[in-house]
Amino acid sequence: MSIIYELLFLDVRHKILILxxxxLINHLFVIFAFSLAxxxxxxVMYWSYKKDYLRAKAKYLRELIDQKNDLSSINEPFYTCVYEKWNSGEMPLTEANTLCSLKFEQN
Structure with missing residues (x-):
């Protein structure tokens, strides 16, 4: 009798391991599917926001160049300062804008 019980116990334990x-495979599949999603x-969000950001930056640069080239404007030195600092590679556009605005506010 004890051999039969041991065989049944091994068989049930084996079924539990299979289940x-x-x-585990089902959980891993679900985790993998949600990770991919x-x-x-x-x-998609990253590339769409990056596209919008680059479009806004290009629009700002076009306006900056137009205002820099408008010699009749009273703000022409400010826009020239921003453009020259950005175009030379000295600093990014936002830093150039901040630095020039501080420079011209003091004057």
């Missing part, structure tokens, strides 16, 4: 491994949504 656990199937559950999350990465996909994040990529």
């Amino acid at each position: 656990s491994s199937e559950r 999350f990465i996909g949504v994040a990529e």
Whole structure:
């Protein structure tokens, strides 16, 4: 009798391990699917916002160049300062704008 019980116990334990491994595979599949979905949504959002950001930056640069070239404007030295600092590669556009605005506010 004890041999039969041991064989039954091993068989039941083996079934429990199979069910656990199937559950593990299912959980891993669900985690993988949600990870792919999350990465996909994040990529779409990143590239769409980057496109909008670059479009806004290009529009700002066009306006900056137009205002820099308008010699009749009283703000022409400010826009020239911003453009020259950015165009020379000395600093990014936002830093150039901040530095020149501080410079011309003091004067």
